[in-house]
Amino acid sequence: MSIEFSKQLQIIPVQSIPGMIVVQLPVHGDNRGWFKENWQREKMVAAGLPDFNPVQNNISFNESAGTTRGFHAEPWDKFVSVATGKIFGAWVDLREGESFGNSHTLELDASTAVFVPRGVGNAFQTMVDHTAYAYLVNDHWSAQAQSKYTFLNLADETAGIEWPINLAEAELSEKDRVHPKLEEVTPMSPLKTLVIGASGQLGLALRELYSENTNVEFADRARFDLSSAEDYTQIDWSAYSAVVNAGAYTKVDEAETVNGRLEAWSANVEGVSRLARVCNEHMLTLVHISSDYVFDGTSSVHREDEQVAPLGVYGQTKAAGEAIVATVPKHYIIRTSWVIGEGHNFIGTMAALAAAGIKPSVVNDQIGRLTFTKDLALGIRHLIENNAHYGIYNLTNTGPAQSWADIAKTVYASLGKDVNDVTGISTEDYFQGKAVAPRPLNSSLDLSKIEASGFKARSQEIAMGEYLATLGSR
The missing domain is CATH 2.60.120.10 (Jelly Rolls)
Known part of the structure; x- marks a missing residue:
């Protein structure tokens, strides 16, 4: 031969x-x-x-x-x-x-x-x-x-x-x-996707999106705690191809306290480092949700390649988590802002105030876009299923950037209330005398990269209208 x-x-x-x-x-x-x-x-x-x-x-x-x-x-x-x-x-x-x-x-x-x-x-x-x-x-x-x-x-x-x-x-x-x-022959099932933090706002949206997909599994904190070394040994990681980390410590103001600082670093940094190690060992794709809080808000719009400069503890832990996730060869870091989903959130609060006839003062010098969890979940699915290039992606709803006060006025108008019931106030005046975390004044994220990959979220006006309609039906 x-x-x-x-x-x-x-x-x-x-x-x-x-x-x-x-x-x-x-x-x-x-x-x-x-x-x-x-x-x-x-x-x-x-x-x-x-x-x-x-x-x-x-x-x-x-x-x-x-x-x-x-x-x-x-x-x-x-x-x-x-x-x-x-x-x-x-x-x-x-x-x-x-x-x-x-x-x-x-x-x-x-x-x-x-x-x-x-x-x-x-x-x-x-x-x-x-x-x-x-x-x-x-x-x-x-x-x-x-x-x-x-x-x-x-x-x-x-x-x-x-x-x-x-x-x-x-x-x-x-x-x-x-x-x-x-x-x-029973066909071999494909590798699965595991969503952790599955009881949070994003986790619930992912549950709804994948409700008929048996190849996506969900783990709430009772089943899997990012900070628990023992929980990592209870999962057969060889059954998965991707992990979506929808869990995090998000109490921005409490993170500035002694106990809050410890909890934030434990979940957002130490827990993420354990997860990254597992993903490296098993060649898993890691989808990690980050935040506009990794920036100081001095740029008019934040691109994916901008140097991070967090102002407070929460932002510091998210920036540290990003650096860790970036060591995983197959990773998607998704930066988002002003998240709205099932549970307590700004839109629900404004709708309740409007219904009660309350005339609130709302911050008017923080600028950004809302991110509805339905769109965030769709964006995550898009990146995974289309094998998009690994790296960092900004993802929010589309439309012009607005202040919190602008958004509150839209809620009031949508519910038939007088927009003048909402009074604008500066961040400094709103938090006068309160111990709170510093906020980036500009949270506008450039969306050109994820749109170039083939995904474009709904405008925040359309998404807000649909969301308010669901509030009325509850």
Whole structure:
């Protein structure tokens, strides 16, 4: 058998099985034999192969031609290649979805490798004696992991595999002979998304958005506390591909107190550092919600690349959390402002005051935009599902920036009240004599980056109108 030497490194996606990739490998030979870089992270990732963080390399040596193994779909990604000899490889997609049951076959020698995504059944038949088949995988084998395998019978007719050596004459294990046919296979479920902090305003909006999606799970603080080291050991992180951190300490004024400062740093920094470590270890995408409070409010509009300059403790902890999350290779940091969702919030308070005939004084020198949790949840889903570039994104509702007093007047007008019932007052005068955290006076966030990714939130006027209508129906 001859090996084709000096191929160029080439990445070839398999059209029938999404995520599967054939790799043409450069093999260098002379009178002594041959050499190849079976896995070269820098070159292969640059060429377009997923950086799947391999952790274990296994070799299967096969004494005789006709040895046939598979179909095994493991709960991890694999990079398979031939160390010596030649094989006929076969793959069947055993994942949930439209490509379930699709197959692909290919002869492999030392100059070809295949990236096999999680849940795709892998099988091969040796074509010459003394063939060694190598597996590079990104998780450790364990008895627990083996219980999550999905198997397919090698002889299944519907897979359409034409084995070079008839299976009746091939060498198979007894286990491989009795695996189920395709019609009996339970497809491997996709990795899930875990939402933590699921009882807060954003968590509740995400629950509603994903109410019919069984691949999104929710954990409130009773199940998972960011600050509890023990809680991290109670979750099987290998079952997830992404974590949305919707939990945080958000008591801006209390964060300036001795106890509040400790609680804020515990949740927003120490807890986030534990979460980031887990996401790094398990290659998870981390979606983290941050705040306009990371800025001092001196810029007229805040871009994602602006240097953070928090004024108070809460903003300092959010800025520190951002720095930690940025160490996770797959991360989305979403900066938002003036969040409105289910529960106590500014719009609900103004509506209650209007209904009671109260004429409030409202701050008129803090400028920004509202962020309704419905839109925030939709933006999070957009980034994850569209595989947007990782990094920081500003996300608020759209429309002109306004003061809190402007927004209060809109609420009053929407409820048929006189807008002059709302009196504007400066931040300094409003908090005169009170121990409160400093606020950024300008919280306007530039939205061009997330809009360029294909997502645009509703205008805050439309969102507010819908929200007020729901208040009236409660």
